[in-house]
Amino acid sequence: MIRIIDVRKSFGPKKVLNGVNLEIRTGETMVIIGQSGSGKSVLLKLLIGIMKPDRGEINVDGMNITALRGDELLRATRRFGMLFQAAALFDSMTVAQNVAFGLERYTDLGPDGIRTRVADCLAKVGLSGIEGLMPYELSGGMKKRVGLARAIAYRPEIILYDEPSTGIDPIRADAINELIILLKKEMTVTSVVITHDMVSSYKVADRIALLYEGRIVEIGTPEAIKNSANAVVQQFIHGRAQGPITNW
Amino acid sequence: MGRDQRISLLAEFFRQLGEVAFLSSKTFRNLFKRPWEKKIFLQQLEEIGVRTLPVISLTAAFGGLVFALQTYLGFHRYIGPGSEAYGGPIISLGLTKELIPILVGLMAAGRVGSSMAAEIGTMKITEQVDALFTLGADPNRYLVVPRTVAAFLMLPCLTIFGDIIGIICGLIYNVVIMGVNGTVYLRNTLLYLELWDVLTGVLKAGVFGVIIAVIGCWQGLKAEGGAEGVGRATTRTVVIASISILISNFFLSKFLPGNLSL
Numbered sequence: 001m002i003r004i005i006d007v008r009k010s011f012g013p014k015k016v017l018n019g020v021n022l023e024i025r026t027g028e029t030m031v032i033i034g035q036s037g038s039g040k041s042v043l044l045k046l047l048i049g050i051m052k053p054d055r056g057e058i059n060v061d062g063m064n065i066t067a068l069r070g071d072e073l074l075r076a077t078r079r080f081g082m083l084f085q086a087a088a089l090f091d092s093m094t095v096a097q098n099v100a101f102g103l104e105r106y107t108d109l110g111p112d113g114i115r116t117r118v119a120d121c122l123a124k125v126g127l128s129g130i131e132g133l134m135p136y137e138l139s140g141g142m143k144k145r146v147g148l149a150r151a152i153a154y155r156p157e158i159i160l161y162d163e164p165s166t167g168i169d170p171i172r173a174d175a176i177n178e179l180i181i182l183l184k185k186e187m188t189v190t191s192v193v194i195t196h197d198m199v200s201s202y203k204v205a206d207r208i209a210l211l212y213e214g215r216i217v218e219i220g221t222p223e224a225i226k227n228s229a230n231a232v233v234q235q236f237i238h239g240r241a242q243g244p245i246t247n248w
Numbered sequence: 249m250g251r252d253q254r255i256s257l258l259a260e261f262f263r264q265l266g267e268v269a270f271l272s273s274k275t276f277r278n279l280f281k282r283p284w285e286k287k288i289f290l291q292q293l294e295e296i297g298v299r300t301l302p303v304i305s306l307t308a309a310f311g312g313l314v315f316a317l318q319t320y321l322g323f324h325r326y327i328g329p330g331s332e333a334y335g336g337p338i339i340s341l342g343l344t345k346e347l348i349p350i351l352v353g354l355m356a357a358g359r360v361g362s363s364m365a366a367e368i369g370t371m372k373i374t375e376q377v378d379a380l381f382t383l384g385a386d387p388n389r390y391l392v393v394p395r396t397v398a399a400f401l402m403l404p405c406l407t408i409f410g411d412i413i414g415i416i417c418g419l420i421y422n423v424v425i426m427g428v429n430g431t432v433y434l435r436n437t438l439l440y441l442e443l444w445d446v447l448t449g450v451l452k453a454g455v456f457g458v459i460i461a462v463i464g465c466w467q468g469l470k471a472e473g474g475a476e477g478v479g480r481a482t483t484r485t486v487v488i489a490s491i492s493i494l495i496s497n498f499f500l501s502k503f504l505p506g507n508l509s510l
Contacts, residue, residue: 050378071281074384082382088375105283105384150383 007056018214029191031201034211040194081151085163087143089135096131106154121149141172161193165200180204278389292398312414316421333432337440339418348410349449353456357489361464365485368468369478396461403457404450463489
């Protein structure tokens with residue numbers, strides 16, 4: 001269980017998160033939706049400890065992530081895997097070296113074990129046989145899938161997805177959605193997905209939370225979100241230019 | 249400039265100084281922690297040492313030549329013909345204690361420091377630095393420590409190499425081109441040049457190496473705003489590192505003892 005309790009984060013005078021409270025159950029896929037710049041990615045970075053909140057607490061199975069420092073925090077990140085918005089592959093390394101990076105640090109696997117695991121993970125994301133390619137030789141969709149292979153290689157318990165369908169065509173985006181569902185089934189992981197793509201949200205989510213003005217203003221199953229009476233939710237999920245979000 | 253502006257500039261200066269001090273102390277503490285990033289360290293030894301060698305050779309050669317040219321002129325004009333052979337120790341002393349370490353430092357700031365800032369800056373804006381963290385690698389231990397140690401070790405090596413090239417080029421100019429007595433020139437050089445003179449320059453180069461690496465990594469790690477931000481980080485690295493080298497060189501020259509017996 002992940003508990004986000006009254007988390008606040010500002011950058012200079014700008015309050016990005018202004019008291020976020022959220023519980024993510026073990027094994028569920030929680031999709032956090034919100035406008036661009038609403039602080040979704042910041043929330044994800046706070047979850048994994050890349051950033052520290054100004055106030056508040058993030059608890060993962062009773063462990064307060066926000067209180068951890070240095071090597072303790074690094075050890076705690078072992079439980080997380082993260083798919084970055086633009087994949088964030090190390091551009092000086094091959095695909096195989098990218099996927100093996102976490103394995104070398106987080107596991108005791110030898111070179112053969114690592115090679116086998118890398119091949120397995122690439123096969124899982126439908127990219128067998130590209131171990132020797134460099135990131136610049138891959139398309140946007142392939143990069144995301146390699147990023148996903150890298151995130152799942154050391155079998156984390158929680159996977160964080162930052163805009164998994166952004167910047168790729170709808171067919172590739174759907175393939176990524178299928179992968180998120182498949183990984184949840186096969187690896188029984190807790191997933192946190194940040195997106196503003198409602199098609200993806202409805203497809204992968206067990207529950208959806210809307211982040212608006214630095215707070216979670218609505219949370220529920222995809223059906224409950226579709227039928228919400230909250231005008232902010234309705235404007236966002238239908239992508240209307242006019243409504244309370246834009247004050248038109 | 250108003251009083252408020254002056255105060256805010258001063259505050260900004262101390263804030264940035266604090267950032268560098270924090271990064272330096274973290275890097276120093278991480279030196280003693282495992283795991284050691286051996287692969288990155290070896291890559292950096294090659295990048296800083298082997299790949300900077302051609303530009304250092306050229307700089308040291310022409311530095312030596314021009315220093316020899318002016319020393320020859322000085323002796324010839326103010327002391328008289330025949331006295332040029334006494335320029336050997338002066339050329340060697342100037343090269344090993346000051347000119348070569350400074351030239352190596354400035355050239356490395358341009359070549360190595362800027363490349364560190366550009367590489368780490370690109371990693372920062374493409375979230376590769378964050379990715380390192382999520383995959384269990386402390387960015388400071390992975391990026392900053394190997395670069396700082398490699399620069400600390402390689403700049404002295406480059407300086408020794410530059411010293412040799414510079415002294416040989418000074419000798420070639422005086423003896424081969426200007427016809428100075430080679431035996432007297434060499435004897436004077438070997439007689440008056442002390443090991444400590446060479447070591448002073450080598451020690452300075454080690455300090456310059458740390459300055460270049462820390463500033464390059466610091467600027468890279470705080471880069472933001474896309475390609476423009478990386479460009480700014482690169483330019484700042486060269487400017488800040490060059491100025492820091494020149495300033496620290498004065499203080500090192502002032503406070504390092506002139507010879508070991510002092």
